Amino acid sequence: MAKRESVVRIGALLPDIMSTYGDDGNALVLRKRLEWRGYQAEIVPITLQDAVPESCDIYTLGGGEDVAQILGAEHLRQSRGIFRAVEAGRPLLAVCAGLQMLGEWFQVADGSRAEGVGLLDITTQPQSERSIGELTATPLHPQLQQKLTGFENHMGATVLGGDAQPLGRVHIGVGNSVPAGVEPPAEGFVDGVVQGSIIATYMHGPVLARNPELADYLLAQALRVEPGSLGVLDLPVVDKLREERFYGALHPPRLDP
Ligand code: GLN
Numbered sequence: 001m002a003k004r005e006s007v008v009r010i011g012a013l014l015p016d017i018m019s020t021y022g023d024d025g026n027a028l029v030l031r032k033r034l035e036w037r038g039y040q041a042e043i044v045p046i047t048l049q050d051a052v053p054e055s056c057d058i059y060t061l062g063g064g065e066d067v068a069q070i071l072g073a074e075h076l077r078q079s080r081g082i083f084r085a086v087e088a089g090r091p092l093l094a095v096c097a098g099l100q101m102l103g104e105w106f107q108v109a110d111g112s113r114a115e116g117v118g119l120l121d122i123t124t125q126p127q128s129e130r131s132i133g134e135l136t137a138t139p140l141h142p143q144l145q146q147k148l149t150g151f152e153n154h155m156g157a158t159v160l161g162g163d164a165q166p167l168g169r170v171h172i173g174v175g176n177s178v179p180a181g182v183e184p185p186a187e188g189f190v191d192g193v194v195q196g197s198i199i200a201t202y203m204h205g206p207v208l209a210r211n212p213e214l215a216d217y218l219l220a221q222a223l224r225v226e227p228g229s230l231g232v233l234d235l236p237v238v239d240k241l242r243e244e245r246f247y248g249a250l251h252p253p254r255l256d257p
Contacts, residue, residue, distance in 0.1 A: 008041040011056030014072045016047040023062025023095045025206030052081030058222035063096030066108035073101040076117045091221040092198045099200035100124040100156050121161035128180040130155045137168030137191045143227045146213040149245040150203020167192025
């Protein structure tokens with residue numbers, strides 16, 4: 001367990017090329033939630049110019065454009081730090097392009113196929129049309145009870161292999177979706193991937209600003225304490241944000257959580 005005197009290090013992977021959708025906010029949320037609880041925390045930006053350190057307590061990786069994710073995947077594959085960190089059980093949160101690039105391969109909009117990092121048992125191909133809008137899901141992860149909210153904006157559809165589990169069952173939106181030409185599953189779409197210490201999702205938001213339970217689950221993994229032992233932070237503004245996302249004026253009749 002990290003002592004409150006020692007600094008918790010949040011590795012923000014590739015903020016220089018993978019922050020198009022504001023997912024760099026996830027690292028800010030983690031730092032703030034630690035500080036509110038009396039921990040010292042710092043965000044360590046890990047750019048394309050940097051070797052990936054294996055020593056961070058937790059890592060985040062955001063969404064981005066096709067070209068950025070090809071470059072990013074190559075960098076993470078070559079600089080081996082993230083493999084060692086994940087092997088050691090360090091939590092890693094990946095969003096959208098970040099999710100896609102951690103897989104075995106991903107096919108981008110121009111039809112070319114790029115090699116992924118290979119940390120997730122998933123592959124990604126284009127869906128028939130781009131998905132843009134709110135995304136809500138019920139978590140399938142045993143440590144998460146609160147409904148998940150975010151927004152999605154992607155062309156890719158992700159298929160999970162046997163080692164990967166979905167993060168949630170989708171209510172609004174498509175999440176992982178299905179590749180073009182594949183029938184949507186009768187039981188509905190799922191979102192995200194859980195595999196080892198990696199949690200990945202199609203949810204921007206930033207997802208941790210909208211989903212404090214997920215943020216605290218990841219922090220508990222980073223600090224190596226029991227999930228739930230961090231206690232709940234009383235943040236009415238976050239409750240209000242969630243209320244607005246699930247029941248708000250933007251989506252009155254469709255959003256039934
Ligand atoms: N380029 C990817 C896609 O469109 C990821 C986009 C994103 O990160 N939002 O599927």
